[in-house]
Amino acid sequence: MTAKFDVINPATEQVVDSVRLVTAEETDTAIARAAKAFPAWRAVAPGDRARLLRRFAEAVDADLENLARLEVLNAGHTIGNARWEAGNVRDVLHYYAAAPERLFGRQIPVPGGVDLTFAEPLGVVGVIVPWNFPMPIASWGFAPALAAGNTVVLKPAELTPLTALRLAELAHQAGIPQDVFQVLPGKGSVVGQRFVTHPLVRKVVFTGSTEVGKQIMAGCADQVKRVTLELGGKNANIVFADADLEKAAAAAPYGVFDNAGQDCCARSRILVQKSVYDRFMELLEPAVRGVVVGDPGDEKTEMGPLISHGHRAKVRSYLPEGAPIAFQGTAPDGPGYWFPPTVVTPSGVRDPLAADEIFGPIVAVLPFADEAEAVTMANDTDYGLSASIWTRDVGRALRVSRAVEAGNLSVNSHSSVRYWTPFGGFKQSGLGRELGPDALAAFTETKNVFIDTEG
Numbered sequence: 001m002t003a004k005f006d007v008i009n010p011a012t013e014q015v016v017d018s019v020r021l022v023t024a025e026e027t028d029t030a031i032a033r034a035a036k037a038f039p040a041w042r043a044v045a046p047g048d049r050a051r052l053l054r055r056f057a058e059a060v061d062a063d064l065e066n067l068a069r070l071e072v073l074n075a076g077h078t079i080g081n082a083r084w085e086a087g088n089v090r091d092v093l094h095y096y097a098a099a100p101e102r103l104f105g106r107q108i109p110v111p112g113g114v115d116l117t118f119a120e121p122l123g124v125v126g127v128i129v130p131w132n133f134p135m136p137i138a139s140w141g142f143a144p145a146l147a148a149g150n151t152v153v154l155k156p157a158e159l160t161p162l163t164a165l166r167l168a169e170l171a172h173q174a175g176i177p178q179d180v181f182q183v184l185p186g187k188g189s190v191v192g193q194r195f196v197t198h199p200l201v202r203k204v205v206f207t208g209s210t211e212v213g214k215q216i217m218a219g220c221a222d223q224v225k226r227v228t229l230e231l232g233g234k235n236a237n238i239v240f241a242d243a244d245l246e247k248a249a250a251a252a253p254y255g256v257f258d259n260a261g262q263d264c265c266a267r268s269r270i271l272v273q274k275s276v277y278d279r280f281m282e283l284l285e286p287a288v289r290g291v292v293v294g295d296p297g298d299e300k301t302e303m304g305p306l307i308s309h310g311h312r313a314k315v316r317s318y319l320p321e322g323a324p325i326a327f328q329g330t331a332p333d334g335p336g337y338w339f340p341p342t343v344v345t346p347s348g349v350r351d352p353l354a355a356d357e358i359f360g361p362i363v364a365v366l367p368f369a370d371e372a373e374a375v376t377m378a379n380d381t382d383y384g385l386s387a388s389i390w391t392r393d394v395g396r397a398l399r400v401s402r403a404v405e406a407g408n409l410s411v412n413s414h415s416s417v418r419y420w421t422p423f424g425g426f427k428q429s430g431l432g433r434e435l436g437p438d439a440l441a442a443f444t445e446t447k448n449v450f451i452d453t454e455g
């Protein structure tokens, strides 16, 4: 009996495809194949492994429009975002394609011999991907893992398997052996769980909710399995009185409503200095009402639908009768999991509107008195992924950047992700860092070898 999953277009509620779900037994078979493929893959000459990854990157580039359209269909991402996401996969592959020939060890002076270190691949790496950014998040795991000489099994989110399946086809067309990179669509509780418990999977890379991330970490402890976790966020956007308020207000909606707020880096708490609070709200209202929500395939659309019926119900549950809604933007009627951009003014940082990762287009605005209070409020959360600081004072920008307990800060900007800079969370937002120059270290073990030369 093989189960299938109907993939639904969240903008139309139409079934776009039906994907067979991989079983636990098939997961075990795939892991065994990946383990068998490991010795040959790690033995591929560095320059050849690099060339295969570059070919994979070129195949992604040649298929960019198709991949982007698939994501519009499957995840309701705007076409502009989806093109960026496919391009990000290409760039991440190119970046880590430069790694195999540069995976240096060290030679450390010792008496009586020579001491060398090697960066050894781990073996089979299991990558578990959420539905919010199916393409980029997959590549942040598989690209450095493959570059370092590991084989990869990857589980896309049940809701969004289509682009991952296409990426596997492109990898194989580019010459990467089938068993070196396998995509296994299925349930987290089945396929994902086997990555955690199967002894031949030597590392799990997980992106998703903090709740499931804790279970993954606990499960991996049993085998002291390596783990990288990218979890939730409730990120502060701190606007000081001396900021360019017009610019801060114009940018704020895009810092939180991009991807309909389904972004672990969404700046979903706007902290505004009291003296400019009223003025900021005046400027924010037209900016929020101006966000273009609609058909994600339309070039002019800035925000699409939420991912699923169930997720929209969860987002909606945060706005019961009498919720402190300041103002809302628009959203289409009719089929599709639409939700309008919404600004709320909860009474404090502990209000669920200000504390929970809602993962939808709802942003909380809260006033603060001074710099010290802004930092206290920004840090009054178990999360610590990202934050933005709007000020013209360079000293304050750096002081507050250092004081906020988060992994990714931006000043007078909301950008968090560049493939060549490190990305990850403090506190319960995660463990380890992805991307950037050091990500290879998370996919290798350091081996130290001493050679006696006195002999």
Ligand code: NAP
Residues within 6 Å of the ligand: 128, 129, 130, 131, 132, 155, 156, 157, 158, 159, 186, 187, 188, 189, 191, 192, 193, 207, 208, 209, 210, 212, 213, 215, 216, 230, 231, 232, 233, 263, 264, 357, 358, 359
């Ligand atoms: P999730 O449950 O954490 O799912 C993320 C991935 O983990 C999916 O592939 C999921 O599989 C898999 N999974 C679930 N349970 C598992 C288990 N026991 N063992 C191994 N793998 C497992 O996230 P979600 O349910 O999609 O979203 C819930 C909330 O998490 C969101 O509302 C948001 O607050 C947060 N979230 C954060 C991020 C982020 O980027 N940090 C991303 C997504 C969600 P299935 O496909 O079967 O679910």
Ligand code: MG
Residues within 6 Å of the ligand: 212
């Ligand atoms: Mg879940």
